[in-house]
Amino acid sequence: MNKRSAGLDPYDFLDVDSLLDTEEREIRDTVRRFVRERVLPEIGDWYERGVFPREIAKELGSLGLLGMHLDGYGCAGTNAVSYGLACLEVEAGDSGLRSFVSVQGSLAMFPIRAYGSEEQRETWLPRMAAGEAIGCFGLTEPDSGSDPGSMRTTARRDGSDWVLNGTKMWITNGGIADVAVVWARAEEGVRGFVVPTDTPGFSTRDVHGKLSMRASVTSELVMEDVRLPGDAVLPGVVGLKGPLSCLNEARFGILFGAAGAARACYEAAVEYSLSRTQFGKPVAGFQLVQRKLAEMAVSVNRSILLAVHLGRLKDAGRLVPAQVSFGKLDNVRQALDVAREARGCLGANGITLEYPVIRHMTNLESVSTYEGTHEIHTLVLGEAITGMPAYR
Structure with a gap:
């Protein structure tokens, strides 16, 4: 006979729920329902086939989860705990899905919001918050992982333009991204660039044969004389x-x-x-x-x-x-x-x-x-x- 302790939830043994406010619990519960109803019935198939359904991006956007901890430009502006709880519930579904949320909001949207120009913010953030545009983050390279300061990707000035050359590796969302935030070594130090993925010279190759994170797109980014206008650089930061x-x-x-x-x-x-x-x-x-x-x-x-x-x-x-x-x-x-x-x-x-x-x-x-x-x-x-x- 099951004699669990009265009032004790074996899945919330320490009653962490009592530490959350009403809004935080509502956000958590909303994401939990979405994961149970939309993700869990499908995730085994997505994982086995090695696919990330692009349409899920708009569904996540409609829930307000993309860049949810950022202010303005269509972002929800929640507190950090709410953002964390949303990540917890999404990853209870699958790490690949949470990786999408993290890359979109914290690695692609965050630098545009924190360091970008007003034009860059207005151009990209509302569409990214809605899941209509997907972003990726280009830092890791084939020979530069834990030591990003050794990156070989370069950005050189050519008149008023920038020209990027180099390769990035293990980039989540790379093959489905509409915009890449790429970090490159310039004369004055490491700079970030907002790169539309349809820019000539920019290409991607997806990584296949993965036995982990299969419901997530992982790619190589290749930049061969990618020419960008002068205002493609993130103006608000220089260096690592x-x-x-x-x-x-x-x-x-x-x-x-x-x-x-x-x-x-x-x-x-x-x-x-x-x-x-x-x-x-x-x-x-x-x-x-x-x-x-x-x-x-x-x-x-x-x-x-x-x-x-x-x-x-x-x-x-x-x-x-x-x-x-x-x-x-x-x-x-x-x-x-x-x-x-x-x-x-x-x-x-x-x-x-x-x-x-x-x-x-x-x-x-x-x-x-x-x-x-x-x-x-x-x-x-x-x-x-x-x-x-x-x-x-």
């Missing part, structure tokens, strides 16, 4: 501060999103263990299974609590990049552990797309690497603790 600030925005969404993936795996494990019967009773009644479930519950609830706390710091203007690294590092690590434990609870069924666990588990391998690897965030924390950088 520009792209690094964008990455910090995206990592904030990731630390919430990873908790969503972990929660989805934990929920699947609980439901399966209560329904799966062996030796005459549900496997949930065996000690070793209960140990797995208890460990997963602790990890999931701790991760969500950490995420909400960091969101409150961000809304108060007190969040610093090293704290974002703390959240990204630990929440992704915890999510991977939860996914692996959940896979074990489901046995052989855990490796099929009938259940979400193996999909989340493989996706999280990518999440652990992008937006700063586990190792890089470890060194960020090490420098914050000691005052001594150890990257080289």
